[in-house]
Amino acid sequence: MEIEQTYLNDCYLISPRVFADSRGTFFESFNKKKFEELTGHCVEFVQDNQSTSQKGVLRGLHFQMGNFAQAKLVRVIQGSVLDVAVDIRPQSETLGQHFSLVLSAENNKQLYIPQGFAHGFLVLEDDTIFSYKCDSYYNKASEGGIIYNDKSLNIDWKLPEDAFVISEKDKELPTFETLFK
Template identity: 65%
Template structure:
């Protein structure tokens, strides 16, 4: 398995070694020991989630605060998404910066997103099955996020905005500057 740190400290792209033959393929999607050796991070996943979405669905940018913060390991089981992680750790050198990675069923790439990051994705194929592991349980009282089209973040989602399908809840998320004020008050 190849583990590469992105430009954001603690955020990693993981590419498994795939073994294929006439029967199909096999790969190890996660190896805790190898992950910890390469990254120096200890992670214990406690919850798995999966979603199915059609072209244009944008989910995000979400995070959990405080004791409910979550690290995530995300991947696509079918289809293709543009996955985005935004560093919201005020003490970080890359605070307010983001990384965007194309995750597909074919490339089998995964993105490890540490605690303190907002996360979102948009489906760029006809349909996509999205799977992720979390190192903490979901807590609706600790939900937060940043609006997907915040101008200061300047995220290129890779599809026209008129094609985006966004929940009413996600359309009400605060701007990055408003989030900073909310977060500093916690």
């Protein structure tokens, strides 16, 4: 497994070593010991989540606050997404910056998103299966979000906005600026 620091503090791109032969492929999707050795971060995942979506579905930008803040390890099992992490930690040097990349079943890349980040993704293929591990349990009272098209974040979602399928809840999320008022 290769782990590379993104330009956002504590946010890591993970590329597993894939073994392939005539039977198919095999890779280790997570190894706690290696992760801790390579990042210096100790993480204890307690909840796994999975979604299936069609092309154009945009989920996010979501986060959990306070004692229920969540670090996530995200990956795609089938299909592909444009994955986006936004640093919302008030004291961070990279506050308000985002990192995006395509995660796919083909590239097997994963993104580790630390606590204090908003996260979202746009589905690029039909029948995409997205999976993520969380280090804290979901708590409805602690959930928050930022509107996907926030002008100050300037996220290039790679598809035209009229192609997006967005929940009513996500269409009503506040702007980044309102988080710090």
